[in-house]
Amino acid sequence: MKRALFAGASLLFAAIWLVCLGRAQSPPAPTTDRVGFPEEYQKLNVLYVFDRPDNKQVRTVYANDLAFSIKNGQQFAYPYGSILVMETWASLKDHEGNPVLDGNGRYQKDRAATPTLFVMRKERGFGEAYQQNRTGEWEYVAYRPDRSYQTTPQNSFSCAVCHLQAGQGKDWVFRAALHFNGGSGAVADAVMKNYKFVPGVLTVASGSFVTFYNDDVVEHTITDDTPGLWGSDRLRGGRSLTFHFGDGPGEFHFHCSIHPSMKGIVVVLPPR
16 A cells, blocks of 8 residues: 555656646746737838858848837837748758858858748736746747748747847847948957957958958958058948959058057958
């Protein structure tokens, strides 16, 4: 009898433990879809196109008129009714798995693949179901083009956890500064940071596109050391500029005309 009671208690404990484990593995999230499939989303405003190098994706972020109305300095409070759609595509790749660039040095969408539509929507009272992972009044769902779910509402806690990293000061929205500051979204080859070009010497193949991002809090330029040869206008923080080095091998020495101690070199190798 005692053995039977002990066995029953053990089974009950195991069941309770599995339920608790299941809850721990599945953080809270909405149980119904209040976001909605984004019909004709490609007619919305394009915020930016982002080439993501780690997973070799092309990401286009669209915004409805309400979300698009936000100006720089106001991104802490998107209006109710805001909808953002991130369309993600695998990039077109060569036989070695490297992205095939277009004429502007950007990733291209692999039209043989199927995109995913990550949608976030802000409405009064939204977001409470995420509890400790709540990101204001946003809720999330991911769809396939055929309207089926890539990420159901019940599993959208992963989206909320990710957007927590964007922070309340940006109303939990990623990379809006690309739109506000004129960043291209191309893969960065070099940055301007703390009054320095990083790296100071960049070696590239002939015909390469090189994108510089200003990741500093002040404006900089990219100006050839030979007076009057080539140069940029003033690039405020968040802006980027892409150069095409397609004229054969050589060394291109440049500096910031505002802060002349900032110097860099692009070494272009001979064609293969």
